[in-house]
Amino acid sequence: MPTLVYLEDHEGELVKGSLGVLTKAAQLGGDVAAVVCGSGVQGLAAQAGRYGAARVYVADDPALVAPLPQPRVDVLEALVRERGFDTVLFGASVLATDVAAGLAARLPAGLNWDLVDLEVRDGKLVGRRPALQDSVYADVGWKGEPRLALVRSGTFEPVEGGGEAEVEELAVQTQDFSRQAVMLERAHAESEGPSIEDADVIVAGGRGLGSPDKFGLLEELAQALGGAVAATRAVVDAGWYPYATQVGQTGKTVSPKLYFACGISGAIQHKVGMQASGTIVAINKDPNAPIFEYADVGVVGDLHQIVPKLTELVRERRT
Template identity: 80%
Template sequence: MPTVVFLEHHDRELQKDSLGVLGKAAELEGDVSALIAGSAVEGLAAQAGRFGAAKVFIAEDRALEAPLPQPRVDVAADLVRSHGFDTVLFGATVLTADVAAGLAARLAAGLNWDLVDLMQENGKLVGTRPALDDTVYVDVGWKGEPRLALIRTGTFEPVESGGEAEVERVDVQLEDFSTLATMLEQAHEESEGPSIEDADVIVAGGRGLGGPENFALVEELAKALGGAVAATRAVVDAGWYPYSTQVGQTGKTVSPRVYVAVGISGAIQHKVGMKGSNVIVAINKDPNAPIFEYADLGVVGDLHEIVPKLTELVNFGYIASLVRDEALGFSTAVQLHRGDSASDRSRG
């Protein structure tokens, strides 16, 4: 299964999702190749080697400086044809979705998208993706080659192996139509803290908050913990919080060390986006909320009382050092704040 992974980069750093896909490909195959396309990107090859690439193809051209898909489709198509790759993998982003779709059309290849796992079964590559509004998982395959796949954001964590990659520069030959588009301006969303894809701690809010004004409780706790704020689909659909923070169905998949769910019932559509978290902490007034079935620590009580107290304890230093030991810190905070309205329960 000769595989090449398309590596996206930003600000001279390879993207976390791309590196996660690269590591998974190396786990499945061993010797896996990577493609880095851009301007002055050869310095990224060493990073790709440390995260699993045995060989890195470098495509450099001024036309590749802007994050536009068509020039990258040209480069990827030429590479697949000339080197006989039968599998091309992408970490899903806006750019890679365009590149993967264009490459599939160019090569008349099959493309599976939104995959949350990859495996080898009887020598064949098999993907897993959610279906029916993320309520079930189905295995998917390919009828021919090359096989193309887009992996859902946050599915695979990068694992540094410490390897060193062979580097090969490739000639960049672009179709005339591929250079017709010009990027006039590129803007980046400003954020005070880490993104939900990269954060070690996420505090997420649901409809149980009662209204958009109460997201301040979530924001304050996230800030105290040095984490990011996330939201459920119901909250986003109601206009309470931006779509960029949505976890779960049609949103993002995250895998932080600690995931604090505030006022979230825990429907399967949300679970699929955060089940990779090391520790899940749930705060909900309903003791029968589904989220308690898979939470490591559950707090039953009024979130409007519990969350401010947790924030206060973190700011005062009671659990600031412990929270990075995942559930231990939150368990300590609950013990300090225990009252008639709060109790903890463990997954098990």
């Protein structure tokens, strides 16, 4: 089973999610190679060896400077076709998801996404995919090769094995249409605001707050609990709260001991960023909100009434 793992990099580091997928691929066995795409990324190849890649392909080209998917599809297509990989694995991210889907169409190949496990069963690769708001798990597979898989972020932990990879540089050729989208400004990690990744308690708010000023209610509760305030993508995009506090697929992945989800419906993009939390308390007025499917305590009610009362009770206990 020659397997290729797509490794994503950001600011000179390989992304943890893709290293986790590489670790898993090495555990599953067979020939495991990895590919790094970018400009000035040769130095990252050695790192990939430590996580289980026997060989690392490096596509280093100015066309790959910006983290855009289409030139990467060109690189992966050539690699898969020329070297005969039968399996290509991705750790889900904004970039990797777009690369995987473009590659599926290009080859063509079957793509299974949002996988939370991978195993080889009777010589066959089988993925496990939650469906219907994670209320059911499906065992999914592929008809024919190559097989493409996107693994849900945070699923596999990277483990260093200490090996050394053979590094091979690739000649990069990209198609005209792949170079048409250009990046004018690139995001930088924002450092302002409190770090939510280290907090034991997180009080998070979503669109159900109703207006940006209502974050004040959450700040008071967070302060009483000695925790931090977080937000969903919807309210961050709307400018209600800083990006640095965003939890979810395109934000931070957190695992506090206690997580309050206030006015958060709990769509899958949010869930993947906080499902590892110890205890989840959800407050939402919609009894059908998906968040209740995975909350330990689900409160169907008005957060504008309940949160201030909670703050008051917590303060009373602390004094």
